[in-house]
Amino acid sequence: MSSSTTSTTTxxxxxxxxxxxxELAMLAFAVLIPVFAYANVGLALSDEMPSGMLSxxxxxxxxxxxxxxxxxxxxxxxxPLLLPLATxxxxxxxxxxxxxxQSERLARAAEAQGFVYGASAxxxxxxxxxxxxxxxxxxxxxxxxxxLQRYTYxxxxxxLILLVMPVFFPAKFGARIWVTVGSFSIQPAEFAKxxxxxxxxxxxxxxRDALALAxxxxxxxxxxxxxxxxxxxxxxxxxxxxLVFETDLGTSLLFFGMFVVMLYVATERTSWIVFGLxxxxxxxxxxxxxxPHVQQRVDAxxxxxxxxxxxQGTEQIAQALMAFGSGGVMGTGLGQGNSDLIxxxxxSDFILATVGEELGLAGxxxxxxxxxxxxxxxxxxxxxxxxxxxxxxxIGLSAAFGxxxxxxxxxxxxxxxxxxxxxxxxxxxxxxxxxNWALIAILIKISDTARRPAPAPAPSPDAxxxxxxxx
Amino acid sequence: MSELTLTVMRLGxxxxxxxxxxxxxxxxxxxxxxxxxxxRGSRRGGxxxxxxxxxxxxxxxxxxxxxxRGAGRQRRGAPTKLVVSEGTLTGTTVAxxxxxxxxxxxxxxxxxxxxxxxxxxxxxxxPDRDGQWIVEDLGSTNGTYLExxxxxxxxxxxxxxxxxxxxxxxxxxx
Numbered sequence: 001m002s003s004s005t006t007s008t009t010t011x012x013x014x015x016x017x018x019x020x021x022x023e024l025a026m027l028a029f030a031v032l033i034p035v036f037a038y039a040n041v042g043l044a045l046s047d048e049m050p051s052g053m054l055s056x057x058x059x060x061x062x063x064x065x066x067x068x069x070x071x072x073x074x075x076x077x078x079x080p081l082l083l084p085l086a087t088x089x090x091x092x093x094x095x096x097x098x099x100x101x102q103s104e105r106l107a108r109a110a111e112a113q114g115f116v117y118g119a120s121a122x123x124x125x126x127x128x129x130x131x132x133x134x135x136x137x138x139x140x141x142x143x144x145x146x147x148l149q150r151y152t153y154x155x156x157x158x159x160l161i162l163l164v165m166p167v168f169f170p171a172k173f174g175a176r177i178w179v180t181v182g183s184f185s186i187q188p189a190e191f192a193k194x195x196x197x198x199x200x201x202x203x204x205x206x207x208r209d210a211l212a213l214a215x216x217x218x219x220x221x222x223x224x225x226x227x228x229x230x231x232x233x234x235x236x237x238x239x240x241x242x243l244v245f246e247t248d249l250g251t252s253l254l255f256f257g258m259f260v261v262m263l264y265v266a267t268e269r270t271s272w273i274v275f276g277l278x279x280x281x282x283x284x285x286x287x288x289x290x291x292p293h294v295q296q297r298v299d300a301x302x303x304x305x306x307x308x309x310x311x312q313g314t315e316q317i318a319q320a321l322m323a324f325g326s327g328g329v330m331g332t333g334l335g336q337g338n339s340d341l342i343x344x345x346x347x348s349d350f351i352l353a354t355v356g357e358e359l360g361l362a363g364x365x366x367x368x369x370x371x372x373x374x375x376x377x378x379x380x381x382x383x384x385x386x387x388x389x390x391x392x393x394x395i396g397l398s399a400a401f402g403x404x405x406x407x408x409x410x411x412x413x414x415x416x417x418x419x420x421x422x423x424x425x426x427x428x429x430x431x432x433x434x435x436n437w438a439l440i441a442i443l444i445k446i447s448d449t450a451r452r453p454a455p456a457p458a459p460s461p462d463a464x465x466x467x468x469x470x471x
Numbered sequence: 472m473s474e475l476t477l478t479v480m481r482l483g484x485x486x487x488x489x490x491x492x493x494x495x496x497x498x499x500x501x502x503x504x505x506x507x508x509x510x511r512g513s514r515r516g517g518x519x520x521x522x523x524x525x526x527x528x529x530x531x532x533x534x535x536x537x538x539x540r541g542a543g544r545q546r547r548g549a550p551t552k553l554v555v556s557e558g559t560l561t562g563t564t565v566a567x568x569x570x571x572x573x574x575x576x577x578x579x580x581x582x583x584x585x586x587x588x589x590x591x592x593x594x595x596x597x598p599d600r601d602g603q604w605i606v607e608d609l610g611s612t613n614g615t616y617l618e619x620x621x622x623x624x625x626x627x628x629x630x631x632x633x634x635x636x637x638x639x640x641x642x643x644x645x
Contacts (some may be wrong), residue, residue, distance in 0.1 A: 022498055029494065033487055040480045080502070081495055088491065333481035359485060366488040373495055380499075 019080040020072050026084035027068055031061045034091030037334055041099045044335030056098075059125055060091050063132045074139045075448035079381060082447070085374050086440045089425035090128050090433070092367070095334075096354050097121045097428050100347040103340035120347055120428050127430040131437035138441035145446050149389045152202030159196035162188040163238070163255075167245050176246040177420060189251040190422075190435035193258070193400045194442065200259055201392035203231070204266040208388075212267035232275065235259045240283050247293040249284070250407050250419030254400060256280055261399040262392055265382075294417075301417040316342050320353035320412050324364075331360025347428045349420060352412045367426070368409065375402040378443050384450035394446045397439050549602055550630050550643035558639030559585055567604065567643070571597040574636055575609075588613050588637030596628070604628045604643060613637060 035057040042050030064087045071078055098121035100106060142148075148155075165188050166176045178185045204211075211228050239252035260276030288294045296313065299306075304317040323339040326332065337357035342350045356364050378398025385391045404421055411418035422432040553565040553572060565572055565581060572581040575593035584593065590611035599605050607625035608615040615622045616635040633640045 019502070026495065026498065029491055033484075033491060036484060036487060040484055043480065044477055081498055085495065330485065331481065333477050334484065336477070359488070362485045363488060366485070366492055369492050370495075373492070373499075376499070 018076045020068075020076065023071070023080040023083060024068055026080065027064045027087060030084040030088035031057065031064050031091065033088060034060060034095050037092060037095040038098070040333070041095060041102075041335040044333060045099075045102055056094070056125070059129075060087070060094070063087070063128060067132050067135055070136045070139050071444060075444050077448050077451040077453070078444040079377050079447040079451070081373060081377050082440055082444050085370055085377070086425060086437070089367075089370055089374075090131070093351065093423075093426035093428075094121055094124055094128065096351055096426065097124050097347045099335055099358075100340055100351075100354065102335075103346075105340045106343070106346060109343050123430075124428050124433070127433045130430070131433040134434050135437040135441040138438050139445060142442070142445055145390055145393060145442065145449065146387060148198045148393070149202050149205075152199055155195045155202075156199040159192045159199055160238075162192035162195065163242060163251075171247075177248050177251065187429070187431040189248070189254075190431040191438075192251075193254060193404075194397065194435060194439055196255060197258065197262075197393055197396035197400060200262045200396055201389055204262055204392055205388045207231070208266040211263070212269060229275075232259065232263065232272070232279070236279050236283060239280075240287060243283070243287045243294065244291060247291060248420060249294060249297065249417060250404075250411075250421035253280065253284075253407055253419065254403050254421070256283075257403045258396055258400045261403075262396045265395045266392060297417045297419070301414065304414060314344075316344065316350060317412075317414060317418060319343070320350050320356075321414055323353040323357035324413065327357040327360045327364075329361045331356075331358050331363055334358050348422050349408065349418075349427065350412055351423055351427045352409055355426075356413075368405070371402070371405045371424070374398070374440075375405075377447070381443055381447040381450055385446055386450060390446045390449065394443060397443055401436070401439065550604060550628075550645055552644055553596065553641055554644050555582070556633065556640050556642055558637070560639060567598075569598055571595055574639075574641075575611075582641075584636065584639055586637040586639060589639070593636050594622075594634075596634075599627075606634055611636075 035053065038053050038056060039049055042048065042053065064083075067083055067087070071083060098119075101119045101121050165179050169176065169179050177187050177189055179188055211231075214228060235256060239256040242248055242252040242255070256276070257280070260272060260280075263272045263276070264270070288298050300313055300317050304321060307313045307315045307318055319339075319342040323337065323342065327337065331337075335358070337354065339350075339354040339357045340346055342353055346354065352364070352367075355367055359367075375398045378394055378401065382391045382394035382398070385394055401424060404424055407416070407419055408421050408423045408427075410416040411421075422429045424432060424436040549567075551567055553567060555561055555563040560582065563582070570581075573592065573595045574580055574582045574584060574589070575591050576584055576586070576589050577591040580592070590609070590613070592609045593611040594606060594608050594615045596604060596606050604627065605625045606615065606617060606622065606628050608622040617626055617628065618632055628634065628643050631642050631644065633642050
């Protein structure tokens with residue numbers, strides 16, 4: 001009956017291309033999941049539905065709705081998944097922070113150290129609102145992402161200022177990553193990662209031919225010329241300086257990693273990855289030998305349980321590892337774990353340990369997949385983008401996002417030494433939430449341009465004058 | 472709260488979380504291509520296939536036949552579908568709904584041609600303002616042929632006239 005050369009497929013155009021209704025449905029789903037989680041925490045902790053559930057759900061729904069309407073208006077062809085994924089992570093973060101707010105153990109520990117223990121969840125909800133306002137602002141003001149290309153070198157200066165600023169402010173919790181004005185403090189590195197992606201994209205777009213083509217082949221690797229090594233050396237030196245003066249391993253790893261990824265994407269030369277890995281290994285080991293703060297972090301990573309014998313250092317990592325372990329595969333259930341034993345920074349740097357204990361391996365995998373999907377949509381946007389600047393910017397922003405998740409998750413799980421960074425959207429912290437909403441907004445703007453259907457063929461003016469040759 | 476309720480909620484929450492991930496992946500899947508490819512039912516496929524096999528058996532005859540038939544029918548009705556009648560995609564149809572159809576090896580084409588003789592953006596077929604379907608060669612290497620003529624300008628397509636791109640032949644049908 002059927003012959004092998006005959007296919008029986010029909011190709012038809014798939015629906016309306018904008019996919020905004022898909023986004024709305026996903027967004028509704030993404031708001032309902034945190035509401036479910038909120039109810040679950042309330043029932044587990046106090047046997048009753050939590051009182052703030054309605055206002056909290058409405059607040060998150062309102063933020064999501066505002067974001068959706070603005071995307072519909074200003075980026076109608078944007079990727080349908082970025083906004084729901086970010087909303088879900090932000091909502092789950094709010095629930096986890098609220099859950100840790102209820103912990104009497106954390107309250108006692110804070111009071112013992114002389115702090116006033118205040119609830120963090122209302123602040124985080126306010127930061128989320130500011131983040132969505134940022135998101136809306138970027139979508140409305142940034143008409144076309146290619147405008148950013150004009151500010152290549154201004155963003156370099158801006159990023160340098162943002163990165164250097166914390167040096168002049170007192171160290172907080174062992175790392176100089178804060179700028180404190182009065183009672184208000186921000187982490188400029190979170191914003192710097194967006195600004196510096198703009199600079200890298202603009203710079204590499206212009207220089208990539210020189211970096212890709214002028215090279216010699218040696219043992220299967222393309223060795224770049226000595227003078228082309230300049231930029232990577234400069235960025236490397238900058239990362240080392242951040243590491244030495246701000247004692248911040250995360251930020252320096254983030255910037256160097258982002259640059260190497262963008263260099264690789266721009267030039268398609270594997271040798272840059274090899275050089276990058278070698279240089280970061282040399283840099284990290286070199287600094288770790290003489291910088292005491294970094295040394296402490298490495299020691300705590302190599303032997304996290306030594307703290308129980310010597311009584312020195314922090315037991316955060318050990319408690320985080322035990323949280324992951326006691327979570328098992330299915331977790332203890334929301335509100336029923338003891339991840340608050342981590343103590344300080346349980347709701348910011350270490351929030352993934354709460355996920356690991358209360359949702360178990362299954363939940364942690366799901367959360368990591370949600371991050372992975374955001375990165376995937378970013379890479380997909382870069383593939384679809386038609387202009388090289390947009391491609392590089394999208395890949396740089398998604399690489400920064402992915403590296404940040406890896407650095408934080410790896411640190412909390414004991415895979416790499418712990419760094420003072422926050423899990424995007426999930427963790428408590430204003431700068432992080434604001435900067436990541438802006439990052440998502442830029443990705444949405446690029447994907448809108450990339451997915452916009454090509455304009456219909458214009459009727460050519462001489463079509464009527466030319467005689468059409470008919471066979 | 473009873474142990475049972477909490478266990479059900481715990482597992483339910485994990486299930487809901489994973490459901491979101493799975494739905495998101497489904498959205499990505501439907502998002503991968505600009506076109507939807509569906510398998511036709513065996514009943515319709517069977518009736519469609521018979522004439523095609525005859526065409527494949529006598530290509531010479533087929534190529535001459537439609538040119539006479541096409542000129543007469545063109546006035547009576549607009550074509551409703553585009554059919555691939557030769558090449559690896561034989562039997563594939565595209566519904567004509569006023570959209571531009573792009574052909575070529577590029578992965579985002581409406582009809583992706585797996586053919587070394589086709590260019591990545593080979594040709595496109597689109598309706599002009601009167602609803603007449605036009606084929607335009609997009610500067611391809613080996614050219615696009617309408618019947619036996621290599622295209623130099625956007626040309627209206629008579630119903631049933633074979634358009635040849637590399638090893639692939641397509642035509643418009645009612």
